[in-house]
Amino acid sequence: MSLLQIEGLNLSIHSFDILHNVSLTVEAGQIVGVIGESGSGKSMTALAVMQLLPEGARAAGSVQLDGQDVLRLSEAELCHLRGRTMGMVFQEPMTALNPIQTIGDQVAETIRVHEKVSKAEAQERARVALARVELPEDRFPMSRYPHELSGGQRQRVVIAMAIALRPKLLIADEPTTALDVTTQAQILKLLKRLVQEDGMGLLMITHDLAVVADMADHLVIMRHGSVVETGPSPDLFRTMQHPYSKALLAASTHQPDRAAQPQEVPLLEVRGVIRDYATARRGIWGKPGTFRAVDDVSFQIRRGESLGLVGESGCGKSTLTRAILGLEEVQAGEILLDGQSVFTGHKANRAVRRRMQVVFQDPYGSFNPRHRVDRLVSEPFYLLDTPPQGAARDAAIAEALESVGLTADDRHKYIHEFSGGQRQRIAIARALIIRPDLIILDEAVSALDVSIRAQILDLLADLGDRMGLTYLFISHDLSVVRQVTDRVLVMQAGKIVEQGDTALIFDAPTHPYTQQLLSATPRLPDTHAA
Amino acid sequence: MLRYVLKRLVSLVISLAVASLVIFLAIEVVPGDPAAYMLGMNAQADTLAALRDQLGLNGSVFERYTSWVGGMLVGDFGTSYTYRTPVAEMIGDRMWISLPLAAYALTLSTVIAFPAGVWAASRRGSAADMGVMGVTQLGVAIPNFWFAMLMVLVFAINLGWFSAGGFAGWEQGFLAGMKSLTLPAIALALPQASILTRVMRSSLLDTLSEDFIRTARAKGLTRRQVLWRHALRNAMIPVLTIIGMQFSFLLAGAIIIENVFFLPGLGRLVFQAISARDLIVVESVVMLLVFAVIMVNFAVDLAYAAVDPRLRGRR
Numbered sequence: 001m002s003l004l005q006i007e008g009l010n011l012s013i014h015s016f017d018i019l020h021n022v023s024l025t026v027e028a029g030q031i032v033g034v035i036g037e038s039g040s041g042k043s044m045t046a047l048a049v050m051q052l053l054p055e056g057a058r059a060a061g062s063v064q065l066d067g068q069d070v071l072r073l074s075e076a077e078l079c080h081l082r083g084r085t086m087g088m089v090f091q092e093p094m095t096a097l098n099p100i101q102t103i104g105d106q107v108a109e110t111i112r113v114h115e116k117v118s119k120a121e122a123q124e125r126a127r128v129a130l131a132r133v134e135l136p137e138d139r140f141p142m143s144r145y146p147h148e149l150s151g152g153q154r155q156r157v158v159i160a161m162a163i164a165l166r167p168k169l170l171i172a173d174e175p176t177t178a179l180d181v182t183t184q185a186q187i188l189k190l191l192k193r194l195v196q197e198d199g200m201g202l203l204m205i206t207h208d209l210a211v212v213a214d215m216a217d218h219l220v221i222m223r224h225g226s227v228v229e230t231g232p233s234p235d236l237f238r239t240m241q242h243p244y245s246k247a248l249l250a251a252s253t254h255q256p257d258r259a260a261q262p263q264e265v266p267l268l269e270v271r272g273v274i275r276d277y278a279t280a281r282r283g284i285w286g287k288p289g290t291f292r293a294v295d296d297v298s299f300q301i302r303r304g305e306s307l308g309l310v311g312e313s314g315c316g317k318s319t320l321t322r323a324i325l326g327l328e329e330v331q332a333g334e335i336l337l338d339g340q341s342v343f344t345g346h347k348a349n350r351a352v353r354r355r356m357q358v359v360f361q362d363p364y365g366s367f368n369p370r371h372r373v374d375r376l377v378s379e380p381f382y383l384l385d386t387p388p389q390g391a392a393r394d395a396a397i398a399e400a401l402e403s404v405g406l407t408a409d410d411r412h413k414y415i416h417e418f419s420g421g422q423r424q425r426i427a428i429a430r431a432l433i434i435r436p437d438l439i440i441l442d443e444a445v446s447a448l449d450v451s452i453r454a455q456i457l458d459l460l461a462d463l464g465d466r467m468g469l470t471y472l473f474i475s476h477d478l479s480v481v482r483q484v485t486d487r488v489l490v491m492q493a494g495k496i497v498e499q500g501d502t503a504l505i506f507d508a509p510t511h512p513y514t515q516q517l518l519s520a521t522p523r524l525p526d527t528h529a530a
Numbered sequence: 531m532l533r534y535v536l537k538r539l540v541s542l543v544i545s546l547a548v549a550s551l552v553i554f555l556a557i558e559v560v561p562g563d564p565a566a567y568m569l570g571m572n573a574q575a576d577t578l579a580a581l582r583d584q585l586g587l588n589g590s591v592f593e594r595y596t597s598w599v600g601g602m603l604v605g606d607f608g609t610s611y612t613y614r615t616p617v618a619e620m621i622g623d624r625m626w627i628s629l630p631l632a633a634y635a636l637t638l639s640t641v642i643a644f645p646a647g648v649w650a651a652s653r654r655g656s657a658a659d660m661g662v663m664g665v666t667q668l669g670v671a672i673p674n675f676w677f678a679m680l681m682v683l684v685f686a687i688n689l690g691w692f693s694a695g696g697f698a699g700w701e702q703g704f705l706a707g708m709k710s711l712t713l714p715a716i717a718l719a720l721p722q723a724s725i726l727t728r729v730m731r732s733s734l735l736d737t738l739s740e741d742f743i744r745t746a747r748a749k750g751l752t753r754r755q756v757l758w759r760h761a762l763r764n765a766m767i768p769v770l771t772i773i774g775m776q777f778s779f780l781l782a783g784a785i786i787i788e789n790v791f792f793l794p795g796l797g798r799l800v801f802q803a804i805s806a807r808d809l810i811v812v813e814s815v816v817m818l819l820v821f822a823v824i825m826v827n828f829a830v831d832l833a834y835a836a837v838d839p840r841l842r843g844r845r
Contacts, residue, residue, distance in 0.1 A: 052747055052748060075752070075753075076752075079750050081750070082747065083748065083749040083750030083751075084750060087749075090745060090748075095740060095741040096742055097742050097745065098742045098745075098746070098760050098764065099764070099839075099840060100763055100764060100837065100838055100840075101760075109746075109749060109751075109759075110749045113749060113750045113751055113755070114750055145840070147839070158745060161749055162748070162749075
């Protein structure tokens with residue numbers, strides 16, 4: 001008998017079918033990776049095991065956990081299992097903890113809910129659990145609140161809560177998606193160690209093939225609520241048969257064709273830029289301190305080039321972007337586009353500003369939901385002194401939409417009528433409409449599924465060739481940067497620590513920080529060997 | 531934590547100073563000569579001079595302001611022009627009606643709203659939830675003076691359980707005093723309770739859909755345990771804001787209800803003082819109400835910090 005045996009699981013929410021005939025097993029001590037894109041039903045499968053499904057969900061089939069069918073248990077029996085026999089870790093560590101309870105109390109709660117122990121004993125066992133996830137009491141007192149910890153530390157607390165009672169099954173739903181690569185590597189290592197120590201089964205859900213490639217014993221690939229292929233890892237990467245599995249693997253390592261050659265002339269020049277932020281006053285009458293987010297940064301982008309900017313969250317990437325766009329004034333240094341300064345006095349220079357556009361990460365949050373697409377796309381016209389009117393405006397909108405693979409008729413729709421990938425196309429159309437020279441892509445493909453991401457990368461490469469665009473590609477995802485950039489800058493704590501040809505830096509990084517980033521980046525097994 | 535309290539205290543003192551200045555300028559300086567205003571157009575020159583002298587209007591604006599503020603700091607609010615009695619005494623009497631009335635109404639509103647809001651939120655979409663939402667909709671819509679008159683009609687005139695108005699006086703005993711405040715308190719509490727119920731419900735529903743609630747459920751907590759241990763305290767933050775605003779409103783905004791029930795409270799005092807052009811009373815009572823509102827806001831700020839560790843700052 002397997003630890004977890006899902007057989008013929010069907011799930012519908014209200015009248016929508018979510019899962020069809022899903023079957024998978026997890027043995028004790030085994031790591032099973034469930035891979036799929038958004039809407040594949042991978043999270044719903046996990047929630048069905050926990051029986052924490054949204055309202056209106058109906059599950060049929062069987063989900064045997066340690067010999068009991070959880071689909072047939074009462075809510076009281078399920079509460080008994082959750083936290084004790086099965087634990088779960090979620091994607092978003094920033095919001096997964098109660099903000100107004102100490103971490104010690106939250107971990108101790110798992111113990112106190114299930115066992116009649118004294119408060120002191122529960123605290124003592126919570127201390128042990130936190131130490132096991134590498135949050136020792138002497139450096140991370142249990143009286144800390146979640147807001148006093150980083151994202152990776154919070155995720156460790158969530159893991160400590162889930163493993164405090166040494167459950168037989170741990171479910172981790174995208175546990176590292178919201179984290180930086182080095183933190184991700186640490187959390188993955190921790191999960192692996194806990195599985196080995198406790199002999200528990202781990203059901204690991206992710207959209208990222210590379211994350212589970214060298215960790216999972218067994219892989220399950222899901223699409224549209226069904227399992228399309230399963231097999232042992234890493235052999236499955238060579239033996240996979242299903243066209244979708246192959247397409248998923250191909251999209252993960254997709255390399256867009258780029259024909260354009262960068263010219264020698266610099267388009268953007270950043271010289272000695274410093275950006276300071278005021279920090280809170282020390283004491284009521286104290287002076288505010290300063291935090292240097294960008295520290296003496298200099299670089300150039302040549303016309304037609306694609307330059308990558310990588311670094312972990314908080315390293316100053318976004319601040320630098322805002323400075324380049326003229327959204328924030330810098331304290332020292334200068335930023336020139338084609339020889340013209342981004343700032344004139346204390347105001348952004350419109351003549352320069354209209355020659356660069358930005359595409360942000362969030363395809364959902366970066367549009368006003370009450371405006372139609374034509375208004376959204378034509379927004380940058382405000383930067384022009386004589387924006388096109390009437391038919392000329394309509395033609396420009398139609399051209400921008402068509403150039404990103406949408407139709408002119410889409411102009412009348414609202415943003416909620418589009419998928420995530422289509423929204424990102426609209427964001428690109430909005431950037432293109434005033435024919436800029438430079439497009440800044442600020443984590444522009446990070447929120448997209450791999451197959452959509454591959455399409456968008458192709459689109460960007462194609463547009464770059466056709467329109468002679470120059471890209472500044474900002475991302476925390478090193479594998480994508482490797483695929484689409486000519487040169488790369490590595491940023492750490494406000495400074496550029498290494499820069500050079502992308503291929504060169506990825507093959508032979510010289511700075512220790514770059515080496516650390518690259519070694520933390522999960523890699524797919526080499527499938528060409530077979 | 532200490533820093534947070536100190537910061538709030540500094541802001542409290544600044545707010546009070548600014549408020550006193552605004553009140554003083556609006557009442558004593560901007561309209562021109564207060565004595566001429568109080569006596570009307572046909573006042574005799576010597577009466578005016580006498581009043582000016584009595585009101586202390588002969589000094590400079592700065593002197594008058596400092597003596598007004600200085601007086602208030604030691605409990606001297608001046609003498610009422612119409613009643614010829616110290617304002618401090620008048621306020622003292624009336625405060626013992628307005629303050630208990632506000633507290634009574636707020637207690638009623640909270641006691642009704644908390645369970646009703648929690649009940650509705652924990653049964654979202656059920657008949658109970660819709661019933662609560664319907665009743666509170668009505669509670670918000672009904673004008674409280676009309677509801678007050680309705681209650682007088684039913685409970686005072688027809689049933690004879692309560693007197694239709696007036697205040698028995700605390701010397702008749704605590705219960706007698708509370709009894710005469712009951713109908714006004716209910717009238718005041720009805721709309722407040724309705725608003726508070728709705729805020730409580732929606733705040734709790736927001737909290738219940740947060741990620742950490744799902745985490746708590748994954749630990750094995752029942753729905754009920756999650757509600758009481760995790761959701762409720764997190765949901766309190768917007769509720770506290772509303773409670774603070776309601777107390778301020780109840781203290782200063784009871785004018786109509788005090789008039790309906792002939793209660794000699796602060797609201798009625800201001801109303802009468804304005805009609806009689808008794809600027810000294812108006813000025814002092816308004817300042818007192820501002821003081822109360824600012825103190826309540828300070829208390830709410832402290833309550834925030836008690837509920838939310840993020841406000842206490844890093845250690």
